[in-house]
Amino acid sequence: MWEAAPAWFLGWVISPYTGWTREHWAGLADRLLLAARRHASPSHARISFPGEPGGYGPDVDALEGFARTFLAAGFRVAGEGGRDPLNLMEWYARGIAAGTDPHHPDRWVRLDEHGQAKVEAASLALVLHLTRPWLWDRLTSTVREQVVDYLAPAVGSGYPPINWVWFQIVVEQFLASVGGPYEQEDIDAGLALSESFERADGWYADGSERAYDHYAGWALHFYPPLWREMAGLPPDPRHLARLERFLDHAVHLVGADGSPLIQGRSLAYRFAAATPFWVGARAGVGSPGLLRRAASGIVRHFAGHGAPGEDGILTLGWHGPHRAIAQDYSGPGSPYWAAKGLYGLALPAGHPVWTAVEEPLPVERGDFTRVVRAPGWLVSGTRADGVVRVVNHGTDHSYPGSDLADAPLYARLGYSTATFPLLAGDPLDQSVVVLDEEGRASHRTGFTAGALDVLPSGTVVGSSRWRAHWGEQGPGPDHGYSRAGAEMRHGPEVEVVSLVRGAWEVRLTRVDGRARGLRVGGWPAPEHGPATRVIGGAGLSASGVEVAGTPLGERTLVPWCATPGEVRPGRWYAAALLLGDGGEPPAIGDRKITWPDGTIDDFTTIPVLSK
Incomplete structure (x- = not known):
């Protein structure tokens, strides 16, 4: 019986997901x-x-x-x-x-x-x-x-x-x-x-x-x-x-x-x-x-x-x-x-x-989140859209305290199986940046990685901290990572805490010093790809969408939110970032997050936020 079956049928029997x-x-x-x-x-x-x-x-x-x-x-x-x-x-x-x-x-x-x-x-x-x-x-x-x-x-x-x-x-x-x-x-x-x-x-x-x-x-x-x-x-x-x-x-x-x-x-x-x-x-x-x-x-x-x-x-x-x-x-x-x-x-x-x-x-088996400690990644996969996302608090192809411009392939705050980072220009997609007087975005390479953890609810959390700096890549051949040699200007310290559950990330940011503005950049999704959104909380009322080109699409959409004016030092700013099929956005209160599935996470259980 099986010997008489066509090859394409036998392929799908042994390979029900790919047919290969x-x-x-x-x-x-x-x-x-x-x-x-x-x-x-x-x-x-x-x-x-x-x-x-x-x-x-x-x-x-x-x-x-x-x-x-x-x-x-x-x-x-x-x-x-x-x-x-x-x-x-x-x-x-x-x-x-x-x-x-x-x-x-x-x-x-x-x-x-x-x-x-x-x-x-x-x-x-x-x-x-x-x-x-x-x-x-x-x-x-x-x-x-x-x-x-x-x-x-x-x-x-x-x-x-x-x-x-x-x-x-x-x-x-x-x-x-x-x-x-x-x-x-x-x-x-x-x-x-x-x-x-x-x-x-x-x-x-x-x-x-x-x-x-x-x-x-x-x-x-x-x-x-x-x-x-x-x-x-x-x-x-x-x-x-x-x-x-x-x-x-x-x-x-x-x-x-x-x-x-x-x-x-x-x-x-x-x-x-x-x-x-x-x-x-x-x-x-x-x-x-x-x-x-x-x-x-x-x-x-x-x-x-x-x-x-x-x-x-x-x-x-x-x-x-x-x-x-x-x-x-x-x-x-x-x-x-x-x-x-x-x-x-x-x-x-x-x-x-x-x-x-x-x-x-x-x-394909179901939604998951997990911590990958070596590269400092919070990983989230959702069955509804098949997308896997990584929120990055540990990888920049550099060392803590280094003074380099960001390499887009390593230093972004997020990567996925459905988005391609923008390869040119100052950080925009998947970034938290301080804006200087000319409106230029800061870099984060050389950050200090914080602890990664799994909360009792299953939500994963991680953080990183860096001194904002501005400058260009140093001279020399482009091997995909940062090149030393360029002079950098320094700004205030920035701290970011990410809480990830399903297709959503709640990103909390604090700036320890004066700055003209703060901007949170979202996922760079191709126009006909998965949905991408950034919803700013209190103090992040400015917003927009930039259009750029990537290998996944000539029209790649990058949503962002920002402060309308100067940053208030020491204040925690919150934004919710979506990639994929996430349903309603999480509700962010003064002390708690209520996720679309009804789960509630209390900020005070996270050491860096309970200080």
Whole structure:
């Protein structure tokens, strides 16, 4: 009976939420890989996708095009146990032979010529490991020597103390496995540095700063178990425990429509956000049906919104092309780090993650709120609209007390699966700002994070405090986070307390000093997206809506409220902010909030408000 059922029917039986099966994933990978071939050099060593060159130039762009699509090819063949109807291994072997030949006109940029080659070298080493019987073992001795020589500059080299440490670890471990040069001291030092990135509840920061973003999943949780495989070591129970805790948070950060949280740099990597769910599946951590639901939801979200496009190419953008979201290190080949999100294809068709029935995401099971302590996030998901929101009191990609302009991808007070932060101009969306005499908005990077808590009612609460300052980003390349060097002007201290329940946040603000004005900016929702509102309480009687453009819509609406004149020092100002289907607004009294569901929260139970 089941054998006679059409494939589309069987897909919805096993995948009742997305309809996606392993065949859909394989089809997407093949489409990406075949499209990439059309932009390869005759030697296959360089894949140069159309578009304006990136900040590192066309040679780096072409290397990225090869190395990042090579990830997809490797996952595809590894999961098939070597079966290779598209002849991927032979095709990429030709490129490897030319790219690592120092005398070939299509040779690759070397690791000691440009730092970005250190990133791409890790992808090369990783896939050579995963496909060893079908690629490395079949290379000629000359080509293998060329590969070793190409990777060798990693040994003893300096790497930025962020997720890049894993690029050196992976490359040197591969070199060790094939009898090449390596330094155990490099590997040990990198492992120790990576351990220093560990934070609460399974999270990693991307370095020593308050840098929390998708790199926690697609890099800092991705490489450790693969390195242990390469080193012939069993899984590390500590990492598995961290991964389990992290995944419990990660599944709560996926919207019902499959959108991942729109926050942090490198968003052009798109469905790379699915990577940690496959890491969990490969490690045997988490529920297979839930992990596949999250991963398939993410990739289906982008596939359904034009990524890749009709030509099979991933452009710099979110859904369609939108180069403004790219960082200076991004070029036409950069988006293919999305291939990491195809990691599940390295697991065979009989793996439980492919055979289990999809389970609903947390936001599909019901409304929820939760505290995520490492990044300082209050998370809220609502089943009615499928939106997940994050109110941010802990992440700015900086340090407490630093004096920098805000980075829109990190320092806003809120991010969601349905809104895109405004990428230019002074803070407006999801902000609390003091206005100077010229009406310019202040910045908050370098804030002091307050405690996060869950009230007995289930409402979540958090706070942060900072000295308002005005200025510009410092000089240097844009890597998505704040750049030091610009002179700042200082103003009064600002304190914000957020209470979050359902689709609503009640935001309380106090300014400790004189100021021309105070403005509270709401969610930047696309015109035809979820509802967005800001309702000002006493003293916040001025209001309006700004219109801007984002990758989600040329008309993005940003509501705001403000004081009509000067701020009264020490006074608590209250505003209610909505994103989605929230019903009637909460009623805010002198001491209490009455939420739309009838729940009442007393301010005096919150330490920062009861002083």
